[in-house]
Amino acid sequence: MDDSPREDLGLLVRGVLDYAILMLDTSGHIISWNAGAERIKGWRADEIIGQHFSVFYPPEDIAAGKPERELETALAEGRLEDEGWRLRKDGTRFWANVVITTLYDDAGRHRGFGKVTRDMTERRAAEQALRESEERFRLIVQDVVDYGIFMLDTSGHIISWNAGAERIKGWRADEIIGQHFSVFYPAVDIIARKPERELETALAEGRLEDEGWRIRKDGTRFWANVVITALYDDAGRHRGFGKVTRDMTERRTAERTLGERRRLVGHLVDAQEVERRRIAWDVHDDSIQSMVAVGMRLQLLADRLPEEHREGVRALDESVRAAVGRLRTLVSRLRPPDLDRHGLVVALTGHLEESLPAWGLDYTLRHDLTAEPTSEAAVTGYRICQEALTNVHKHARASRVEVSLSTVDKGTLFRVTDDGVGTAVTGTDPGRDHFGLIEMRERAEAAHGWWSLASSPGAGTTVEFWLPSAPDAQP
Ligand SMILES: Nc1ncnc2c1ncn2[C@@H]1O[C@H](COP(=O)(O)OP(=O)(O)OP(=O)(O)O)[C@@H](O)[C@H]1O
Ligand SMILES: [Mg+2]
Known part of the structure; x- marks a missing residue:
C-alpha cells in the first residue's frame, strides 16, 4: 500500500x-x-x-x-x-x-x-527573436518622420516621443516628456474639455479618431488627423494611451483647392450650356423663322416677276435656303434639339449619322439602358462623346468606332472605342497641354463621375467614363 x-x-x-x-x-x-x-x-x-x-x-x-x-x-x-x-x-x-x-x-x-x-534553446531563440523584433519595431517608431507617435500615461502625460512628433509639433523629447498632452490643443478645445473627453472615449471604446486643429511649439496651427488607442499590459491593466498624429494641412488645402476648382468648372460648364441653348433658341426662333419668311416672299415674288428677273430672284431664294440650312446645323451643334426632346440615344444617333459617314468612319451604337440618364448627365455625356468622336476623326486614322451606353451602378457607363493608331497619352491624367482631354475629364468629374482614356500606340483608343444618375450616387 x-x-x-x-x-x-x-x-x-x-x-x-x-x-x-x-x-x-x-x-x-x-x-x-x-x-x-x-x-x-x-x-x-x-x-x-x-x-x-x-x-x-x-x-x-x-x-x-x-x-x-x-x-x-x-x-x-x-x-x-x-x-x-x-x-x-x-x-x-x-x-x-x-x-x-x-x-x-x-x-x-x-x-x-x-x-x-x-532544454530552453527554442524558447530562448523565440524570446530573442521577439526581443529583436520589438527592438526593430521600436527603432522604426523612433525614426518615422511622417507620423508623430508617442505614448501617454493613464492621466495623459507624455512618456515617449518620436522623430515624427518632433518634426510635426516642434518640441524635442526632453522638452515635452512629462507635460500633459493638452498643450497640443487650442484654447477653445481645452475650455470644452476636449483632451479629457478624447481619453475617456478612447478608454471606453478602445480607440478614438479625430481631425482638427492642433498647436505647434511655435504657436502655429496644423490640421491633424489623430488616433488615440488605449494600451493594456499582458495582465490586462490599463497602462496608458498610444497616440498617432499626422499633419494633414497640405492635404486639406489641396482638397479644398480641388473642390473649389471642381465647383468652378462645373459652374462654367453649366453657364456655357445655358448660353448655347439660349443662342440656339434665339437663332431658331428669330433668325431662322424670319429667313424662312423671306424665302417664301422671294418665291411669291419670283412667280410674279417677268421672265428675265425671275432667275435672279430664284438664285437669291436658293442662297437664303442654303443659309437657313447652315443655321440649322449651327443650332443643332449648339444644342441638339433631340437631346431635350428625345433623350440621349436619339441625339447621339443623330450626331453619329450626321458626322461619321462624312468623316469616312463606320460606326455602331450599342445601348442597354435600363434607366434614362438625368438631363444633366445626358448633356454631359453627349458633349464628352462629341469631343471623343472629334478626336477619333482628328487623330486616330481609324476605320470604325463603337459607342456603347449601359446602366451601371446607378449611373451610365459610356465607352467610345476606335481601331485607330492609338496614342501614348493614357491613364486618367491627360497631362497639361491637351485641353480636349482635360475638358472631358473635368466635365465628368464636375458631374461627380469619372473619366479615363486607355490606349497604346498602334492599338486603338478607348475613352470610358461614368456619370451618376443622381448627384449623390458614388462611383
Ligand atoms: N482617339 C484618339 N486616337 C489617337 N490619338 C488620340 C485620340 N484621342 C486623343 N489623342 C491624342 O491625344 C492628344 C490630346 O487630345 P486633345 O483632345 O486633348 O487635344 P487636341 O484634340 O489635339 O486639341 P483640342 O484641344 O482641340 O481637342 C491629341 O493631340 C492626340 O495626339
Ligand atoms: Mg481634341
Whole structure:
C-alpha cells in the first residue's frame, strides 16, 4: 500500500521526456538518469551513471569552477536555479534551465542532489527573436518622420516621443516628456474639455479618431488627423494611451483647392450650356423663322416677276435656303434639339449619322439602358462623346468606332472605342497641354463621375467614363 505511490512516482520520473531528471551523490557523481535526460543530453543511462556531472558544462565554466560552486550554493541554500549553455554527448550546446535541489533522508543526512534540466534553446531563440523584433519595431517608431507617435500615461502625460512628433509639433523629447498632452490643443478645445473627453472615449471604446486643429511649439496651427488607442499590459491593466498624429494641412488645402476648382468648372460648364441653348433658341426662333419668311416672299415674288428677273430672284431664294440650312446645323451643334426632346440615344444617333459617314468612319451604337440618364448627365455625356468622336476623326486614322451606353451602378457607363493608331497619352491624367482631354475629364468629374482614356500606340483608343444618375450616387 505504502509503496505504490512511490513506485508510480518512479515510473513517472523515468518516463518524463521533457525534463532531464537525475540524481547526483554528495560529490556530484550521477546515480540516476531518466528518459528525458537521455533525449536532451544524448547519453544512455549505462554510459553516464558514475560520471561527474561537470561533463555537461562547457570548458570555460569548468575552468571557472562553476559546477562545484553550484553544488555549494545548493547545499547552502537548499536550492539553486541557473540558465546557461550546457553540452550534449555529441559536443553540441543547448541553452538549459537547471534547478538543483539538495536532498536529505528522513534522518536529515545529506544524500545528494536532484537535478532537473530543461532544454530552453527554442524558447530562448523565440524570446530573442521577439526581443529583436520589438527592438526593430521600436527603432522604426523612433525614426518615422511622417507620423508623430508617442505614448501617454493613464492621466495623459507624455512618456515617449518620436522623430515624427518632433518634426510635426516642434518640441524635442526632453522638452515635452512629462507635460500633459493638452498643450497640443487650442484654447477653445481645452475650455470644452476636449483632451479629457478624447481619453475617456478612447478608454471606453478602445480607440478614438479625430481631425482638427492642433498647436505647434511655435504657436502655429496644423490640421491633424489623430488616433488615440488605449494600451493594456499582458495582465490586462490599463497602462496608458498610444497616440498617432499626422499633419494633414497640405492635404486639406489641396482638397479644398480641388473642390473649389471642381465647383468652378462645373459652374462654367453649366453657364456655357445655358448660353448655347439660349443662342440656339434665339437663332431658331428669330433668325431662322424670319429667313424662312423671306424665302417664301422671294418665291411669291419670283412667280410674279417677268421672265428675265425671275432667275435672279430664284438664285437669291436658293442662297437664303442654303443659309437657313447652315443655321440649322449651327443650332443643332449648339444644342441638339433631340437631346431635350428625345433623350440621349436619339441625339447621339443623330450626331453619329450626321458626322461619321462624312468623316469616312463606320460606326455602331450599342445601348442597354435600363434607366434614362438625368438631363444633366445626358448633356454631359453627349458633349464628352462629341469631343471623343472629334478626336477619333482628328487623330486616330481609324476605320470604325463603337459607342456603347449601359446602366451601371446607378449611373451610365459610356465607352467610345476606335481601331485607330492609338496614342501614348493614357491613364486618367491627360497631362497639361491637351485641353480636349482635360475638358472631358473635368466635365465628368464636375458631374461627380469619372473619366479615363486607355490606349497604346498602334492599338486603338478607348475613352470610358461614368456619370451618376443622381448627384449623390458614388462611383
Ligand atoms: N482617339 C484618339 N486616337 C489617337 N490619338 C488620340 C485620340 N484621342 C486623343 N489623342 C491624342 O491625344 C492628344 C490630346 O487630345 P486633345 O483632345 O486633348 O487635344 P487636341 O484634340 O489635339 O486639341 P483640342 O484641344 O482641340 O481637342 C491629341 O493631340 C492626340 O495626339
Ligand atoms: Mg481634341
